[in-house]
Amino acid sequence: MTLALDAAAQDLLFREARTANTFTDEPVSDEQVQAIYDLVKYGPTAFNQQPLRIVLVRSEEGRERLLQHLAEGNRAKTAAAPLVAILAQDNEFHEELPSQLPHFPQAKDMFFSERSVRESSATLNGALQAAYFIIGVRAAGLAAGPMTGYDPAGLNKEFFADGEHSVLAVVNIGKPGDDAWFDRSPRLAYDQVVTTV
Amino acid sequence: MTLALDAAAQDLLFREARTANTFTDEPVSDEQVQAIYDLVKYGPTAFNQQPLRIVLVRSEEGRERLLQHLAEGNRAKTAAAPLVAILAQDNEFHEELPSQLPHFPQAKDMFFSERSVRESSATLNGALQAAYFIIGVRAAGLAAGPMTGYDPAGLNKEFFADGEHSVLAVVNIGKPGDDAWFDRSPRLAYDQVVTTV
Numbered sequence: 001m002t003l004a005l006d007a008a009a010q011d012l013l014f015r016e017a018r019t020a021n022t023f024t025d026e027p028v029s030d031e032q033v034q035a036i037y038d039l040v041k042y043g044p045t046a047f048n049q050q051p052l053r054i055v056l057v058r059s060e061e062g063r064e065r066l067l068q069h070l071a072e073g074n075r076a077k078t079a080a081a082p083l084v085a086i087l088a089q090d091n092e093f094h095e096e097l098p099s100q101l102p103h104f105p106q107a108k109d110m111f112f113s114e115r116s117v118r119e120s121s122a123t124l125n126g127a128l129q130a131a132y133f134i135i136g137v138r139a140a141g142l143a144a145g146p147m148t149g150y151d152p153a154g155l156n157k158e159f160f161a162d163g164e165h166s167v168l169a170v171v172n173i174g175k176p177g178d179d180a181w182f183d184r185s186p187r188l189a190y191d192q193v194v195t196t197v
Numbered sequence: 198m199t200l201a202l203d204a205a206a207q208d209l210l211f212r213e214a215r216t217a218n219t220f221t222d223e224p225v226s227d228e229q230v231q232a233i234y235d236l237v238k239y240g241p242t243a244f245n246q247q248p249l250r251i252v253l254v255r256s257e258e259g260r261e262r263l264l265q266h267l268a269e270g271n272r273a274k275t276a277a278a279p280l281v282a283i284l285a286q287d288n289e290f291h292e293e294l295p296s297q298l299p300h301f302p303q304a305k306d307m308f309f310s311e312r313s314v315r316e317s318s319a320t321l322n323g324a325l326q327a328a329y330f331i332i333g334v335r336a337a338g339l340a341a342g343p344m345t346g347y348d349p350a351g352l353n354k355e356f357f358a359d360g361e362h363s364v365l366a367v368v369n370i371g372k373p374g375d376d377a378w379f380d381r382s383p384r385l386a387y388d389q390v391v392t393t394v
Contacts, residue, residue: 103380
């Protein structure tokens with residue numbers, strides 16, 4: 001027992017969880033998404049910047065607007081998913097720092113006055129939060145189907161006309177359906193990934 | 198009970214877990230790191246690319262080489278941490294795709310022939326894996342202290358002379374010590390983060 005996390009939780013979040021490509025038609029409620037957010041919002045980000053923003057695509061019109069920017073191979077499964085979430089980074093996250101980092105509000109101007117610096121930081125920290133969100137979907141007993149196959153410029157313009165957001169991933173969410181996944185692909189061995197100095 | 202994950206696991210991974218700035222002197226073993234890796238390696242990445250590489254800094258000499266590239270404010274706590282892990286993306290991850298994505302080995306050449314494309318993809322997916330790793334450290338009953346305050350060019354050159362890796366974060370790891378953290382900072386409200394279309 002090297003890990004403190006119980007085996008059922010290990011299975012739920014990592015060992016048995018899989019990226020789903022098909023879903024049942026059981027809906028995913030706003031209450032479920034709120035419960036996911038209220039758990040994963042505690043995951044750490046640099047300067048507590050929390051750049052992740054989430055667009056839930058619930059309307060037929062919203063789904064159509066999304067599908068046209070997806071890679072061909074991602075359309076059918078996304079059309080059929082109970083819920084689709086667009087995960088994006090807010091490149092103007094620094095506006096929230098005075099309220100979110102009350103012990104060091106000057107971080108806003110000291111570190112994040114340049115847009116290019118904000119974008120790089122928001123990509124890294126938004127991706128951390130995207131991973132927390134995927135874990136959270138699994139914590140809710142649901143399967144996530146994260147995708148990066150889309151036209152980023154088209155999707156950014158379609159859903160974030162302010163020019164201040166960049167899509168990080170699109171995630172299908174629901175209960176896994178028939179033949180929901182491929183066989184598990186291999187993973188790199190410890191010695192291929194970890195070295196010691 | 199909107200979440201399937203049990204409350205103790207929620208607390209361990211998110212609700213009570215905190216970024217630690219001080220640690221006890223209890224060592225972190227290679228067996229613990231292996232158990233963490235063997236759990237979080239299952240977290241999803243695009244094309245199963247798994248770009249994360251981890252350097253465990255265990256020697257005195259390695260610690261000195263690391264400290265000189267850290268921001269001043271990160272040095273003392275990193276000098277005192279039981280274990281420090283440098284998390285980096287391998288920009289040549291595509292070399293592993295034929296073995297890691299056996300059902301679609303041509304992805305290596307179809308999508309990742311350009312270095313700039315590989316770098317962007319490795320940043321996003323490496324950051325996802327960095328988040329899984331932080332969750333894994335917590336799953337082992339340890340605290341993580343992730344940092345991005347360092348000279349990236351200096352650190353890349355110091356530890357990755359091949360020019361094919363880019364540091365994503367440096368993470369102190371151990372049991373939390375005295376006064377290990379600040380008061381919890383606020384989190385953005387659901388309505389500030391999530392919108393519906």
